[in-house]
Amino acid sequence: MPFMKGREPIRRTLKYLNAGKLVLKDKVRIFSVNYNTYGNHHAGARDFVFWNIPQIQFRNPDVQVITLKNMTPSPFVRCYFDDGRDILIDIDTRNRDEIIEHLVKVVGKTREQLVAEARLAESKDNPANFGYGCERHCICEIPGQVSCPGTVPLPEQMRGKFKFAPK
Amino acid sequence: MLRAGCQLLNQAAAVKTGSNNFALEFVRWRRKPRWLPVAKSKMFRVPERKKQTEEERTELMRLHNNYKTQLRSVRQYLREEVVRQQETSTADHIVLTPEQEEAEFQRCLDENAAWNAKIASERNVRLAEEREAKVAYVQERLEAAKLRSEERREKVDERIRYEIEQAKTFITRESLEVAIETALANPVDHNYAIDLEGNMYRGR
Numbered sequence: 001m002p003f004m005k006g007r008e009p010i011r012r013t014l015k016y017l018n019a020g021k022l023v024l025k026d027k028v029r030i031f032s033v034n035y036n037t038y039g040n041h042h043a044g045a046r047d048f049v050f051w052n053i054p055q056i057q058f059r060n061p062d063v064q065v066i067t068l069k070n071m072t073p074s075p076f077v078r079c080y081f082d083d084g085r086d087i088l089i090d091i092d093t094r095n096r097d098e099i100i101e102h103l104v105k106v107v108g109k110t111r112e113q114l115v116a117e118a119r120l121a122e123s124k125d126n127p128a129n130f131g132y133g134c135e136r137h138c139i140c141e142i143p144g145q146v147s148c149p150g151t152v153p154l155p156e157q158m159r160g161k162f163k164f165a166p167k
Numbered sequence: 168m169l170r171a172g173c174q175l176l177n178q179a180a181a182v183k184t185g186s187n188n189f190a191l192e193f194v195r196w197r198r199k200p201r202w203l204p205v206a207k208s209k210m211f212r213v214p215e216r217k218k219q220t221e222e223e224r225t226e227l228m229r230l231h232n233n234y235k236t237q238l239r240s241v242r243q244y245l246r247e248e249v250v251r252q253q254e255t256s257t258a259d260h261i262v263l264t265p266e267q268e269e270a271e272f273q274r275c276l277d278e279n280a281a282w283n284a285k286i287a288s289e290r291n292v293r294l295a296e297e298r299e300a301k302v303a304y305v306q307e308r309l310e311a312a313k314l315r316s317e318e319r320r321e322k323v324d325e326r327i328r329y330e331i332e333q334a335k336t337f338i339t340r341e342s343l344e345v346a347i348e349t350a351l352a353n354p355v356d357h358n359y360a361i362d363l364e365g366n367m368y369r370g371r
Binding site: 027041074087088089090091092093094102105106107119 | 279283
């Protein structure tokens with residue numbers, strides 16, 4: 001898809017996709033929305049599908065996100081969990097802000113959880129980190145860095161024995 | 168020989184410690200140990216405060232402030248780093264036990280049930296209103312249809328009455344001879360002209 005083509009191409013920008021608030025819990029496997037393309041009480045659901053579904057799919061790549069059109073008298077969201085249970089969320093006559101807020105409360109991860117996970121991911125992802133819980137336990141594993149003095153003696157210009165030796 | 172050696176040792180000791188046997192003098196540390204009280208001669212001595220000039224004082228204050236600020240920032244940084252490290256090195260605080268998870272799930276379900284109930288009540292009100300509106304609309308349309316059909320019947324009746332009225336002068340098979348006789352007896356001549364005043368000018 002070309003960049004600035006189609007209806008509301010801002011929906012396809014990375015900034016917009018990353019700004020999605022709803023990160024589903026790990027238990028959620030399928031996220032389905034039922035709505036109609038007509039009717040006033042489906043307006044919020046239509047807006048939700050139009051504006052927020054791209055964000056949800058982007059933030060939750062491991063979740064199947066499906067939309068079912070014109071099969072229901074009143075719109076609803078249904079989430080299926082990995083233990084076989086499901087939750088049915090009525091979104092009749094609600095606008096998309098109310099819908100997303102409620103979804104974040106009910107099937108989304110809390111903000112603290114997100115922050116903690118972001119930090120965890122950051123510490124794992126940052127290749128500059130080393131030490132306990134990181135990819136490498138010491139900087140000496142990087143080629144070009146000084147080896148650990150326990151295994152290989154330091155260069156002589158770094159050692160006091162030679163630095164302060166009487167000439 | 169032994170005695171001479173002892174004497175030598177004593178002499179050496181006297182030189183080292185002084186001749187007073189009563190004054191306990193330590194060889195290893197050349198000052199008063201902590202557990203001895205203040206010397207009598209120093210008991211009431213008040214040490215003089217060192218005078219500081221104004222610029223010395225300000226300079227010292229500046230250095231002191233700098234030091235405090237830097238140390239505070241380092242301490243804060245280390246504290247934050249420890250917190251970060253604790254958060255990142257162990258994921259215990261975000262991994263819930265199954266019971267906690269179940270409780271959390273139940274809380275979400277309850278919250279959602281409340282939300283669904285609220286929407287359901289609103290929807291019932293809306294559906295009732297819509298139903299009433301629909302009933303009223305259908306009623307109106309039915310009445311309009313009834314009115315329309317009555318009008319139509321009226322119109323048809325009118326036409327029938329008119330036709331019946333007209334039918335009295337129709338030429339039937341029985342009255343055909345009479346009609347022909349009448350027509351032959353009264354020939355009509357259409358060959359005439361009319362001027363603007365309405366006067367008729369017969370040609371023949």
